Amino acid sequence: MERRNPLIHTATPSTVREVNRSIILNLIRRHQPISRAELSQRTGIFRSNISDIVDELVGQDLVVEKRGIAVGRGRVPTLLSLNGNSFRVLAVSVRPSETLVAAAGLTGKISKRVTFETPRNPREFVRKLLKTIAQFHEQHPGKASGLQEIGVGVPGLVKASAGQVLWIPALPEYSGFELAAEIEKRSGISTAADNDSNLAALAELWVDETADLSDFVVLVIGDVGVGAGIILNRELYRGHDTSFAAEFGHMTIDLAGAECSCGRRGCWELYVSDRATWQRYLPKSPTEFDPSRFQELLDLAHQGNQQALGALGETAKYLSVGISNIFLALNPEVIIVAGCIAKAWDLIQNTVVRSFSPPGLNVPIRTARPDLEQLYLRGAIRLALRKAFAKPKLGW
Numbered sequence: 001m002e003r004r005n006p007l008i009h010t011a012t013p014s015t016v017r018e019v020n021r022s023i024i025l026n027l028i029r030r031h032q033p034i035s036r037a038e039l040s041q042r043t044g045i046f047r048s049n050i051s052d053i054v055d056e057l058v059g060q061d062l063v064v065e066k067r068g069i070a071v072g073r074g075r076v077p078t079l080l081s082l083n084g085n086s087f088r089v090l091a092v093s094v095r096p097s098e099t100l101v102a103a104a105g106l107t108g109k110i111s112k113r114v115t116f117e118t119p120r121n122p123r124e125f126v127r128k129l130l131k132t133i134a135q136f137h138e139q140h141p142g143k144a145s146g147l148q149e150i151g152v153g154v155p156g157l158v159k160a161s162a163g164q165v166l167w168i169p170a171l172p173e174y175s176g177f178e179l180a181a182e183i184e185k186r187s188g189i190s191t192a193a194d195n196d197s198n199l200a201a202l203a204e205l206w207v208d209e210t211a212d213l214s215d216f217v218v219l220v221i222g223d224v225g226v227g228a229g230i231i232l233n234r235e236l237y238r239g240h241d242t243s244f245a246a247e248f249g250h251m252t253i254d255l256a257g258a259e260c261s262c263g264r265r266g267c268w269e270l271y272v273s274d275r276a277t278w279q280r281y282l283p284k285s286p287t288e289f290d291p292s293r294f295q296e297l298l299d300l301a302h303q304g305n306q307q308a309l310g311a312l313g314e315t316a317k318y319l320s321v322g323i324s325n326i327f328l329a330l331n332p333e334v335i336i337v338a339g340c341i342a343k344a345w346d347l348i349q350n351t352v353v354r355s356f357s358p359p360g361l362n363v364p365i366r367t368a369r370p371d372l373e374q375l376y377l378r379g380a381i382r383l384a385l386r387k388a389f390a391k392p393k394l395g396w
């Protein structure tokens with residue numbers, strides 16, 4: 001018998017049903033409460049097929065039915081919504097100093113949130129996380145509290161397919177640690193891990209403003225670095241081996257520039273990070289950059305302080321260089337900027353948009369609506385919910 005290549009995923013009749021199931025579940029999420037008739041109208045799928053799939057979703061407890069209000073003399077429609085108490089997941093956002101943990105259900109709404117100090121040692125981190133999970137179970141005993149998935153966001157490079165940390169600049173002991181596998185082994189709960197900027201991009205997929213977009217980039221301007229996530233055709237682009245992609249912060253923009261943590265010179269992040277802006281503002285400052293003071297600079301700029309405005313203006317020009325390059329390479333529908341500097345967008349927008357824009361092309365840029373902490377957490381929730389909403393993979 002001829003062996004099938006396991007890398008090729010061909011479509012079968014059940015695949016079609018799985019694709020439609022995923023589309024219907026996503027439509028219910030976005031437009032709830034929604035009737036079967038409206039689902040049929042929006043998708044063009046026959047009512048009977050919609051009903052089959054909806055019945056399955058109700059049977060799996062993922063969707064709940066409620067009687068709607070009769071319009072005129074017509075039948076009272078049954079309206080469908082996601083069951084917010086089903087598919088309980090845990091989102092974990094690892095930050096260099098503090099880790100945020102949140103529980104959520106299928107709707108992504110956070111029901112509980114705690115923080116703990118991030119240990120320098122990854123094994124100690126797993127121990128602390130397990131303690132937190134145990135507390136969650138104690139506070140919500142019974143079957144309903146059972147966690148189905150854990151999603152972890154990490155401030156560094158992660159081989160997403162294996163959930164293995166490759167490099168976290170702020171937490172060097174984590175390098176090489178099989179974070180997802182270790183959490184999964186110790187907790188018994190299926191776990192995935194990914195880079196935090198990738199998760200910020202995933203989170204934007206569920207933001208109303210971005211909900212209809214297919215291709216966009218989220219840029220995270222951080223304290224000392226720049227992260228990014230690329231969404232192509234509503235999927236996160238993770239690179240061919242899932243270990244990195246969208247490392248725009250390490251685009252060389254000055255051959256003779258300063259040395260970067262990546263071992264190269266003149267990387268973009270050295271010119272646009274909050275530290276770079278701070279150093280322009282206080283070039284002779286003898287102390288190390290303290291990220292908690294960056295807001296002072298933004299406040300002074302808003303009050304008209306020329307030194308602060310000058311520093312931000314220079315950063316804006318460098319932002320423009322990089323953002324224009326990204327736009328020319330990918331032609332996304334929008335580039336979404338997140339991070340502290342987004343709070344001064346009113347002051348820098350013109351310079352960012354105009355300085356290096358390709359002539360005749362309008363670079364669509366906006367700032368992220370939720371703050372960064374929320375984006376990371378919501379992204380980790382989305383990662384944990386991926387199996388509930390995922391479409392089957394087809395093709396090579």
Ligand SMILES: [Zn+2]
Binds near residue numbers: 249261262263
């Ligand atoms: Zn670099």
